[in-house]
Amino acid sequence: MNYNIVPLNELINQFSRLPGVGKKTAQRLAFSILEQPNEFAKQFANALIDAREKIHFCKTCQALTDLEVCQICDNPQRDHSVVCVVEDPKDVMAIERTREYNGVYHVLHGVISPLDGVTPDKLKIKELMARLSSGEINELIMATNPTVEGEATASYISRLVKPMGIKVTRLAYGIPVGGDLEYADEFTLARSLEGRNEI
Amino acid sequence: MNYNIVPLNELINQFSRLPGVGKKTAQRLAFSILEQPNEFAKQFANALIDAREKIHFCKTCQALTDLEVCQICDNPQRDHSVVCVVEDPKDVMAIERTREYNGVYHVLHGVISPLDGVTPDKLKIKELMARLSSGEINELIMATNPTVEGEATASYISRLVKPMGIKVTRLAYGIPVGGDLEYADEFTLARSLEGRNEI
Numbered sequence: 001m002n003y004n005i006v007p008l009n010e011l012i013n014q015f016s017r018l019p020g021v022g023k024k025t026a027q028r029l030a031f032s033i034l035e036q037p038n039e040f041a042k043q044f045a046n047a048l049i050d051a052r053e054k055i056h057f058c059k060t061c062q063a064l065t066d067l068e069v070c071q072i073c074d075n076p077q078r079d080h081s082v083v084c085v086v087e088d089p090k091d092v093m094a095i096e097r098t099r100e101y102n103g104v105y106h107v108l109h110g111v112i113s114p115l116d117g118v119t120p121d122k123l124k125i126k127e128l129m130a131r132l133s134s135g136e137i138n139e140l141i142m143a144t145n146p147t148v149e150g151e152a153t154a155s156y157i158s159r160l161v162k163p164m165g166i167k168v169t170r171l172a173y174g175i176p177v178g179g180d181l182e183y184a185d186e187f188t189l190a191r192s193l194e195g196r197n198e199i
Numbered sequence: 200m201n202y203n204i205v206p207l208n209e210l211i212n213q214f215s216r217l218p219g220v221g222k223k224t225a226q227r228l229a230f231s232i233l234e235q236p237n238e239f240a241k242q243f244a245n246a247l248i249d250a251r252e253k254i255h256f257c258k259t260c261q262a263l264t265d266l267e268v269c270q271i272c273d274n275p276q277r278d279h280s281v282v283c284v285v286e287d288p289k290d291v292m293a294i295e296r297t298r299e300y301n302g303v304y305h306v307l308h309g310v311i312s313p314l315d316g317v318t319p320d321k322l323k324i325k326e327l328m329a330r331l332s333s334g335e336i337n338e339l340i341m342a343t344n345p346t347v348e349g350e351a352t353a354s355y356i357s358r359l360v361k362p363m364g365i366k367v368t369r370l371a372y373g374i375p376v377g378g379d380l381e382y383a384d385e386f387t388l389a390r391s392l393e394g395r396n397e398i
Contacts, residue, residue: 003270003295005263011250014243019231025219031289032218033247034254034263041251044213045244048232051210052240055233064204064233071202090230096202 008034060131062107062124064089072096072104079103084141085128085157087111087150091143103141106131111149112156120156128157132164139167146173207233259330261306261323263288271295271303278302283340284327284356286310286349290342302340305330310348311355319355327356331363338366345372 008030016026033041057063058070061083065071072078072092082103086092092105108123131137140161144150158168173191175184184192207229215225232240256262257269260282264270271277271291281302285291291304307322330336339360343349357367372390374383383391 003291005254005265007246007250007253007265008263011246014246017239018228020227028219029217030250033251038251040216041247045247047206047210047213048240048244051206051229052232052237054206055204064207066204066206090226092202
C-alpha cells in the first residue's frame with residue numbers, strides 16, 4: 001500500500017498494545033485523537049508520563065500511591081491493627097468504594113501459582129511478615145479472589161501467620177446482592193447455605 | 200474517599216475522554232500503563248504528540264497526511280482524472296485496502312446535515328470545485344455512505360458538477376459479499392435486484 005501515514009500508524013500501534021484493544025479499536029481511538037484539539041493530545045501525553053513516573057508502591061502496604069506512604073497507611077484515624085490482604089492494587093480501590101472498611105491493607109501483587117512460576121517469594125509476603133512482627137496487628141482479613149490460586153494463597157499465609165497468635169479471617173462467600181438464585185453456580189450456592197446467618 | 204491518587208485519576212480521566220471508553224475501561228487501561236515499563240508510557244506519549252502535530256489535511260485532496268501533499272495525490276502513476284469523493288479520511292483507507300482503485304480522492308470531512316447545522320459551506324466542497332475547474336478531471340465517483348445524508352450530499356454535488364460536463368457515478372448498492380439474503384434488509388435487496396448484472 002503506498003498510502004502510509006507513519007505517525008498515525010505509530011499511534012495505532014501504541015493503542016493496540018493496550019489490553020483488550022484490537023486493531024479496529026486502536027484505529028478508532030487514534031483517529032479520535034486527530035479529531036480533538038492539539039491540547040487534548042498534550043494533556044493525555046502528560047497524564048501518561050506523570051502517572052508512570054509519580055506512582056509507585058507504598059513502602060508500607062505496597063498499594064499504589066504518589067506519596068512515600070499512601071494516604072491510608074498515613075491516616076491515624078484508621079485502625080492499624082486490622083490488615084486486609086488483597087491480590088492487586090485495584091482491590092484496595094474496590095474495598096475503599098464500599099466505605100465500610102476502616103482498617104489498612106497489604107497488597108500481595110499476585111497470588112501463588114506454581115504453574116505460572118509464581119512462588120511465594122515473588123509476592124509481597126516477606127513485607128507482610130515484617131509488618132506483622134511489629135506486634136501491632138491483631139487481625140488479617142484474607143481478601144484474595146475466590147479462585148483456586150486465591151484460596152491457596154489465603155491458606156498459605158494463614159498457616160504462616162496463625163502460630164504468631166494473629167486472628168486470620170476470610171471474606172464471606174455467598175450469593176451476590178441483587179443476584180438471582182437461579183443463575184448462581186452450585187459452589188456459590190453451597191457456600192451461601194453453609195454460611196447462612198440467623199435473621 | 201480519602202484514598203485518592205491524583206496522577207492516576209488524571210490518567211483515568213484522559214482515557215475516559217476517548218470515544219467508547221467508559222469509566223471501567225478507562226481504569227483498566229490506566230492500570231495497564233502502570234504495569235508496563237516506563238518506556239511504554241513515554242513511547243505512547245510521544246506517539247500522541249507526534250501524530251497530533253505532524254498529521255494534517257493534504258492541501259489537494261483533504262485526506263490525512265504528514266506531508267504537504269499526500270502520497271496518493273503525489274503519485275504520478277495514479278489516474279488523476281478520476282476522483283473518488285468520500286466523507287471521511289477513514290474511507291480513503293478503506294478504499295485503499297481494496298487495492299482496486301487507482302484514481303485519487305477528495306475528502307469532504309462530513310455530509311450535509313441541516314439538522315446538525317452542517318451546511319454545504321462547512322464541507323470541503325469549495326476545494327472540490329476548485330480542483331474540478333482545472334479541467335483535468337473526467338469522473339467523480341460519489342462514495343459517500345449509503346445513508347440519507349450521504350445520498351443527499353452525493354446528489355447535491357452531482358447537481359453542481361454535471362453542468363461542467365463531468366461524469367458523476369455512485370458506488371453500487373447490493374448485498375455484501377459473504378452476506379446472507381435472508382438477513383439482508385428489504386432496501387438493500389431491492390437495490391440489489393435493480394442493479395443486477397448479466398453473467
